[in-house]
Amino acid sequence: MLFRVYFLAFIAAVLAQADPSINTPPSLVQCQPTQLTWNATNTPVYISVIPGGNASAPALMDLGRQSGTSMTWSVNITAGASITLRIVDSNGANAYSALIVAVLAQADPSINTPASLVQCQPVQITWNASKQPISLRCAINVLPINGGQIGTAPFVEFAQLQGNSYTWVVNVHQGTSVTLRLQDSQGVFAYSGPSQTTIKRGETVIATIQWNLVKGSNISMNDKTSAIDEVFPRSGALSMSRVWTTTTGEQLKWKDSVKLYCFSVETGLNLATYDRTYFSLFRDKKSTLDISADGTHLTDDLIITWVIAEKKARNRRRSQSVGRGGGSGGGVSQTEA
Numbered sequence: 130m131l132f133r134v135y136f137l138a139f140i141a142a143v144l145a146q147a148d149p150s151i152n153t154p155p156s157l158v159q160c161q162p163t164q165l166t167w168n169a170t171n172t173p174v175y176i177s178v179i180p181g182g183n184a185s186a187p188a189l190m191d192l193g194r195q196s197g198t199s200m201t202w203s204v205n206i207t208a209g210a211s212i213t214l215r216i217v218d219s220n221g222a223n224a225y226s227a228l229i230v231a232v233l234a235q236a237d238p239s240i241n242t243p244a245s246l247v248q249c250q251p252v253q254i255t256w257n258a259s260k261q262p263i264s265l266r267c268a269i270n271v272l273p274i275n276g277g278q279i280g281t282a283p284f285v286e287f288a289q290l291q292g293n294s295y296t297w298v299v300n301v302h303q304g305t306s307v308t309l310r311l312q313d314s315q316g317v318f319a320y321s322g323p324s325q326t327t328i329k330r331g332e333t334v335i336a337t338i339q340w341n342l343v344k345g346s347n348i349s350m351n352d353k354t355s356a357i358d359e360v361f362p363r364s365g366a367l368s369m370s371r372v373w374t375t376t377t378g379e380q381l382k383w384k385d386s387v388k389l390y391c392f393s394v395e396t397g398l399n400l401a402t403y404d405r406t407y408f409s410l411f412r413d414k415k416s417t418l419d420i421s422a423d424g425t426h427l428t429d430d431l432i433i434t435w436v437i438a439e440k441k442a443r444n445r446r447r448s449q450s451v452g453r454g455g456g457s458g459g460g461v462s463q464t465e466a
């Protein structure tokens with residue numbers, strides 16, 4: 130019995146002397162601040178991020194010399210990355226946190242896709258948006274082309290909403306494919322997440338685009354379905370420009386700068402310009418797609434490629450915004466009533 134008492138006392142003494150030590154954060158959310166805390170008698174200490182569970186690996190990131198017992202770290206690692214935190218005190222003693230995986234931050238704003246829409250029945254629509262009030266729009270997933278001009282698809286709109294949910298009594302026809310679009314008070318858009326966009330000329334469907342961020346998006350036209358990245362590829366490995374080849378062999382290139390515009394690869398002539406209007410919810414001026422006289426014979430191709438080019442540009446702006454700690458939600462999604 131005496132041996133047991135001494136043995137437990139010895140173990141307790143060893144545990145009490147664990148110095149340095151670093152605590153494992155309850156969670157790591159990409160682009161969000163997290164509090165790191167530790168215990169160390171011999172200061173200053175040096176905090177670093179290493180590959181998860183690999184104590185011998187080189188540091189992925191050096192969080193610097195610290196003299197206190199805590200610091201705030203803005204988690205600037207890729208979502209899904211597995212990491213371990215390492216502390217080294219001024220005597221060279223090491224300690225490690227448990228393995229932890231960074232998760233993706235919820236986009237702001239973002240909107241959730243309802244499980245179903247039943248005509249004339251209430252449905253709860255929920256979202257995440259810190260910049261309020263918001264405007265919510267239910268748009269029909271059809272882009273009509275009439276007389277060479279892109280038309281405005283019908284929609285139902287609910288403006289100046291507060292909070293994070295709204296009950297909508299579904300007032301669209303049965304079988305209608307719709308997209309929910311949220312716009313926050315700073316003009317940032319989010320859409321209910323993968324879907325379909327249909328482009329029509331009159332009553333004739335000229336193209337259908339199936340959006341899918343995971344598997345890749347496809348376009349169906351002329352009785353053929355192709356991957357968008359195959360028929361509308363980037364002009365270079367690092368380029369954001371995209372090139373489209375028409376059925377007659379003419380090549381169009383879309384570029385995104387202050388404005389999104391398209392020109393002929395062969396002649397260099399401007400064919401179309403998309404003039405974005407930010408904060409359009411609060412302004413009379415709306416975004417417009419202008420097709421020049423040199424591009425009227427390519428109206429169908431220009432509108433199809435504009436839809437894709439602008440969607441890609443929006444995704445880039447959202448990614449950049451999320452990288453700064455904010456941003457907007459995922460891809461466009463189809464929901465049917």
